[in-house]
Amino acid sequence: MRRVLAALLLARAAAAQDFSGASPAGSTRAPDGLLDRALPPATATITAAASQTRWWGLPDLETRSVAVGGSFHSWRAALGLSQTGEPELGWTSLGLGFGAASERAGAGLRACARRDRDAPWSVAHALTTGDGVEAGAGAWIMAGDAVRAWASAPQVWTSGASPPLMRPLELGIRIGDVDAAWVRLVAPRAGDDGERALGVALHVAPLQVWAEARDAPLRGSVGLSAAVAVLRVAARIDAHPVLGETVRLSLAWARERRSHP
C-alpha cells in the first residue's frame, strides 16, 4: 500500500496525462491530440485507440485508456475513458473533445472529469463537488508547406478536486510531416520554471522513430510506431533521472477519409 501511495504521489507531482498516447509532439495524426491537448487532427478520420502507460516502472501505477474519434466535414469530436491506479487510490477520467480543422488550421476544446475510483458513484451524484473537472482549448496552424505551429492550454478552467498535474500553456513548432523536427515550450507553473523540448522524427516505412530531449531536469523520450493498413502500433519511453522510466503503448485503428498533403 505504501508503495502504491508513493507512486501515486509521484505521478500527481510529475506527470499524469489521462489520455496521452505514444505519439510524438505536434503530430497531425495523433488520435489523442483532441482529448489530451485540444488539438484536432487535420484529416477527417475515424479512430479507435487504446493505450496503456506504466508510470516510473511501477506495476501498481498504470493508466489504461480507450478513445474514439470521428469527423463530420470539418468538425472533429472525440470521447475517451481512462483509469489510473489501483481501486483504493486511483481515479477514473472521462474526456470529451470537440473542434474544427482544415488542412491549414484547426482549433478545439476539451473537457475532462475525474473521480476517485473508490468514491460511490451514481447518476444523481455524477458531477458533485468531489469530482475534478477541467476544460481547455488549443489551436494549430500551418505556417508553411510543412511547418505547423500550435498552442495548447489543456486546463484553462478547473473546478473541484485538483487535477493530478497542472498543465499550463504549451507552444510548439514542428517542421516536416513524417520526417520532422520540433521545438516545444511549456509555460512555468508555481514551483517550476517551465520546460523546453527539442525533438526529431525519422520515417522509414512502415516505421517511424523519434526522440525528444527536455530540460528541467534534463531528460528524454524515445518512441517507435508502425502503421500497417488501418492499424497503428506505437511505443514510447520517457526517462527521468530521478523517477525512472515511463512506458506507454498504444494501439489505434484509424480510417482517414482523405490523404494528408
Add this chain to the structure above:
Amino acid sequence: MIRRAALLALVVVSVARAQSLEPPPEAGEGDYTLERADSLDDAEFEVAIGAASHGSGSDFRGSQRVSFRGGGARGTLRDGDEALSGGRVEAPLARGTLTAGRLSPRWGRGLALGGTGEPWVFTAEDRGAGTRYRGRAGTGLGFDVRGTSLLAGRFAGHEVLGAHTRAGAGAVGVLAGGGSVQGSVSLDSEQRSWELAFDRLGRWRAEAASSGAIGDTRVSLRARGGLAAFRSLAEPARAGPPRALAGAATRAFALADVSAFGALWAWRVGESGARAALEVDARLGEHQSFACGAEDQHGPRREPSPRARPSGTRQGWWCEWRGGSPGARLALRHELWGTRALARDAVRRAVVARADWAVPFGGRLALTHAVWRVRSGESLYLPEAQADRLVLRASSGAGSRTRCDLRLPIATGTIRLGLSLATGGTRSASRRPAWSVEWSRRSRLATAASSSRGSANEIRGADGEAHELRVVRHAGAGEGARGEGPEHHPLGDR
C-alpha cells in the same frame, strides 16, 4: 521636405514601437487603462452601450459612450465606465478650437508639460495631438487659435493656468499654479527639437533631440540635462531623470529590420541607470512575421525613493511569431527576464498565445491565454487589447489569464462579448470570471459626406495594433515615482 518629414516620422514610430508600454509613473498599483484615440472619419458618430461585471459578486455596471466628429467638432463622452470616465470635446470657436474635459497637452519636448517620465522614451504616446492614446493629464478648458494655446484646469491636484505660443519653429510658454511659475522655450524643426524649461527659483532642465539618417540607417538621439529639483508643476510625476542620453538606430536589411537602442540616465548622484536593447523584426510572407529581441538594464527605471533598495541588473530576451491567414491567425510569444547574464536566475517569465478566427455572419472570435511566473518583488503587466482601450493587467506570482472576445455584426451595429478568467496571482482583487458586453453603432452624420474607409457599420479598430500584441510589458516593483500620492492618480486611470 516631404521626404525629410516622412523620415522623421519613421524614426519616431520605430523608436516608439520599440519601447515597452507601461503604466506611467503617476499610476499606482493595479491595472491601468489606456484610451485608444478614436478612428472616426469626418462626419461620423458612434454610440455604444454596454455592461460589465463589477466587483467579486454578481453586480454589474452599465456604461454609455458617444463619439462624434464633424464640422470641426469632435469628442468622446463616457458615463458609467469604471476605468475611463468623463470625456473630451473640441469645438470651433472664434476661429480657434475650444477644448473641454480631459486635457493632455504637450509643449516642446515635454519638460514643462507632456513629458514621458521614462528615461529612454523619446516622446510620450499619450500626450499631445495625434498620439496613439488619449492621455488624462488633467481636466479643464483649452483654447487654440493661430498658434497660441491657452489652458486652465486642474493638474496634479492643483489649479494650473498656461499660455503657449508658436512663431515658426519656435515656441514660448508659461505655466502658473500651485504658487509657482514655470517657463518653456522650445524649437521644433523637422529633424531637430529642443526645449529649455525653468522656474523662478532658477531651477531648469533642457533637452534636445535629433533624427536623421546615416546611409540606410535611421538614427535618433536625445540628450537631457538640468537640475534634479526641477519638475513640471502640472505633471511632477513625469519629471524623469534630470540627466539622460538616449539613442536609437534602425536599418532595414533584406530579411529583417534590425533596431538597436541605448540609454544612460542619472536620478541623483550614485543612482544611475543604463539600458541597451537589440530587436530583429522579420516578415515571413504576407501574413507571417517573427520578431525577437534582447535587452539589458541596470539601475532604477523609475525615480527611486531615498530608502529604496538598489536596483540590480535585469537581462531579458523575447521572441514572437505570428502566422496564419486572415481567416485564422495564431500568435505565440515568450519572454524571459533574469538577474544574471543570458537571463539566468529568472525573475519574470511569460508565455502567451493568441488565436483568432473569422466566424459566420462576419464576426470574429479571439482567444488569448497567458501564463506567467514572477518572483516576489517583481511585477509584470500583460496588455489586453479591447475595442477602444488597452488594459495593462498587473500580474504577480504565478498564474494565468484567459480572455475570449466575440464580435458580431448585429442590429445594424456590432456587439462585443468578452469573458476573462484569471486563475493565478493577479493584483486584481477578483478571481471570478469577468464579463463585458457592448453594442455599438457607427453612423454618418450627413449622407453627402463621403469616405474611403468603408461602410458605416464596418468593424474597425477592434483588433488592436500589432505592437499591442507584443504582449508582455513590465516594470520593476518598488520603483515608484516620487510623490505617488493620491493627487497624482486621476480618477479615470484605474
